[in-house]
Amino acid sequence: MNNFKHQQQEFLPISVNVTGKKLLIVGAGKAALSKVRSLRRFNVSITVIGIKIDPAFLEIDNIHIIHKSYDPSDLDDFFMVYACTDNRHTNEIIREHCHARNILVNLADNPRLSDFISPAVYQEEDLTIAVGSNGKNVKQSIMIRENIKKNSGPDLTGYLSLEKTSLNGEKNRDRSQKPFVPKVILAGFGPGDPELMTLKTHRYLLAADIIFHDALVDSRFLEHYPARKIAVGKRCGQHHIQQVEINQLLVSAALSGKKVVRLKGGDPLIFGRAGEELQFLAENNIDVKIVPGITSAFAAAAQYGIPLTHREIGSSVAFCVGHNIAERELPQASTLVFYMGARQQCEISNILIKKGWNKNTPVALISNVSNPQSKVVISQLDQLCQHPLLQETPLLIIVGQVVKKMPEFEEIAPRTEKKKKHIFAV
Structure with missing residues (x-):
């Protein structure tokens, strides 16, 4: 008679190749959010299904969110499933549906019934350390992992070589004896x-x-x-x-x-x-x-769609410090990006025009680059002395014809202000 059902659960620590696999998370609350955050570092396709979507999901890139109730047909074509609803009975039903399709399933609220569990993982390049407790003491596993991170750090591979044997058969000295x-x-x-x-x-x-x-x-x-x-x-x-x-x-x-x-x-x-x-x-x-x-120049360019170089009108770009520019030699470039120039806008304008820059050259002033409170003001070179434009710091100033290539240039130029959240794909 098979007595496995009544025995203590044991999980074999193995590493599964999930590259390119499709993973399904059923539920969209805190438990599901935790799973998604731990899985995002892998090269997998993640789909989340749920009725009540935690707002934090909307800040996560490269996942699929489906706003609907669970249906058994949702399981089709998935490699692994995480049942993360707030209803234990629903999670157990999902488990039954997965087993009928030979799909591995993890129950967030019941490791005892799960086909697999996710240990606390610390990864450094090709080395992975997983800490598990057979699903019984997750907090302790996480604590041990964090201690490994703190005490080993980026040179982890070196710290784990204490017992390596040299070619002559002698063991290396441990790291406490190294200079x-x-x-x-x-x-x-x-x-x-x-x-x-x-x-x-x-x-x-x-x-x-x-x-x-x-x-x-x-x-x-x-x-x-x-x-x-x-x-x-x-x-x-x-x-x-x-x-x-x-x-x-x-x-x-x-x-x-x-x-x-x-x-x-x-x-x-x-x-x-x-x-x-x-x-x-x-x-x-x-x-x-x-x-x-x-650097903020790259982030600002991505945030507002300004190509720092352009095949037609901008073959070079130079980064410049924005203060004391009268004492410095300005570089010869199609696009100039000034850092730390919030208080020197008029000086920048006067010197560039004096050195031959067209007074109508477009200028983008961007504050708080990459942050939600970021602002952009589009103007032209000769206006930097005429009007109190954007004064908020930290401020980045982009000067050049490439500013015209930003998608919204015609909408917001000249001298208008637009708030815009960052649009990075990371």
Whole structure:
């Protein structure tokens, strides 16, 4: 007689190839949302079916949402199914329908009846660590995974090589016997929208002991990371810490053995003073790794559909600092993008016209790039001194004929203001 039904459930830890597979989530509440967020990093097609759709689903890209009640025919052609409704009886019915079609199913509210469960996963490149508890203690599994993240970090593959055997048969010394090498990560946060931060930066932040961050970085978002956060940002008119002090803080933290991340808005190598910090750290024998970020010029161009280069009218683009431009040599480019120029709009206008730019050259002023409160004002070069245009900071100024190629140019030019949420596909 088969007594498996009465035995304790055991789940075999295996890795399933889900590349290109179709996954179905039945239900659209908090439980379903959690499943979708954990599955999005895989190359799969995700479909969500539900009557009451959690608003957070609308902020997630690249998933299919169907607003309807469940029907057994919805299961057709799916590889795996997650039953995540708020009704246990409905979830069990879905399970029966899946078994009739030989489809693996997970019940969010009842691991005991599930064909599979999703362990707490930490992945670093090709290495994956899964922590499971046979579905009995999910919180403990997550806690263990988070400890692995914090204590191992981006160099996880190195930390797991403690018992490797060398060619002569002797075991390598463990990492506690290796010489200590102080290190700082210079990482870009991106233009403001946290979803535009790179996965590599995210992983370093998870592993960090201390995060030194700029003023333009969303401090509320940083609360997701367990590290100590120290604000060292410098905003126009609000300088509260000098660059030399920041340099010393980075060196001191690295030499103390801490995992240090210096987090900068945008890209660290574009007007981020990373060059100064890199040089100082190198002079003090601190190893440095740089992680690039999306600079605001690229984000603004994507947000408002402005091609920074165009085959017909713009063959080159240059990034310029917006202050003290009278003392600088302006680059020869079809499109100029000025950073930090909110207070120098008139000066930028006068100098460009003096250097031969047509006074009718279109200009786009964009504030709070990539954020929901972002605004754009379209004008022309000679108007920057005539009218109080967009003054909000941080402000980006794009000068060039390419501005005319933005989809809504004819609607909003000249000198009109339009609020627009970001439209990135990430």
